[in-house]
Amino acid sequence: MAEALWTGVAQAYARSFAGLCAGTIPALLDGLPRGARLLDVGCGTGALVGAARQAGHDAVGVEPDLEMAGLAAAALGREHVLVGGLPELPMADDGYEVVTAAFVLNHVEDPRAGARELARVAAPGAVVRATIWGATPPPQAVMWGGLLDAAGARRVASPRLAPERDFERSADGLAGILAEAGLTVTAAGARSWTWRVAADDLWCGLTTVGNFGVAWRAQPEAVRARLRSAYDALGPHHAFDVECVLVEARLPRS
Numbered sequence: 001m002a003e004a005l006w007t008g009v010a011q012a013y014a015r016s017f018a019g020l021c022a023g024t025i026p027a028l029l030d031g032l033p034r035g036a037r038l039l040d041v042g043c044g045t046g047a048l049v050g051a052a053r054q055a056g057h058d059a060v061g062v063e064p065d066l067e068m069a070g071l072a073a074a075a076l077g078r079e080h081v082l083v084g085g086l087p088e089l090p091m092a093d094d095g096y097e098v099v100t101a102a103f104v105l106n107h108v109e110d111p112r113a114g115a116r117e118l119a120r121v122a123a124p125g126a127v128v129r130a131t132i133w134g135a136t137p138p139p140q141a142v143m144w145g146g147l148l149d150a151a152g153a154r155r156v157a158s159p160r161l162a163p164e165r166d167f168e169r170s171a172d173g174l175a176g177i178l179a180e181a182g183l184t185v186t187a188a189g190a191r192s193w194t195w196r197v198a199a200d201d202l203w204c205g206l207t208t209v210g211n212f213g214v215a216w217r218a219q220p221e222a223v224r225a226r227l228r229s230a231y232d233a234l235g236p237h238h239a240f241d242v243e244c245v246l247v248e249a250r251l252p253r254s
């Protein structure tokens, strides 16, 4: 299961890719009415919920992975983090004026059912904002792929959803599944930023989180040693120009 990739990786995620995903927080919170009831689905370490609360919103997160939810609760307080996941959130219908899902619909088993659930918990007139990675491999993946090849690593195919479950990883594709869920799409496009990360923190993510970690764990010791020294030669800091897809939609009032 795609969700299984998130078990046991919370600490490594917090050190590495949480910083990457945090690059979209300003856009996800931009222009919201102050004091909005906001639900962040798949909240991870809780960074978006923390920023939303600081901005004066009545924000909570929901997250299926217990370790990740524990990190979020430690940062935000237990009362601001619930345990649960798509496609069945532990929330009543129509409860939130803003629903966000940052880099979550690209990780679930049934993205369309996930999108319908975002719409179910949204109040009439609510804003729903979601991000995913597009189809082009991001620069950190290109870098890691180059290191794997140079080290003679065995390449492991990333698991894919069945074609009838999957959706196009693009602004149109994400807009499409939100529209199918009954939402009216109001904006769909790309967001770009520069992700700066210390090499040690990124190494922690590359050797643990998601498909990066799967690739690392598949390698024998000699390949791992070559990967480490090639990685170290790249220097103590990295900066990647990254881009994601962001779609905003609204739940019609009637």
Ligand SMILES: C[S@@+](CC[C@H](N)C(=O)[O-])C[C@H]1O[C@@H](n2cnc3c(N)ncnc32)[C@H](O)[C@@H]1O
Pocket: 002, 003, 006, 017, 018, 021, 022, 041, 042, 043, 044, 045, 047, 063, 064, 065, 068, 084, 085, 086, 087, 101, 102, 103, 104, 107, 108, 109
């Ligand atoms: C790439 S991380 C993004 C975390 C956070 N939104 C952020 O931007 O840092 C993906 C998150 O989705 C969560 N997740 C996985 N399956 C999920 C599901 N079925 N429903 C909700 N969240 C899920 C993972 O546990 C993980 O926290």
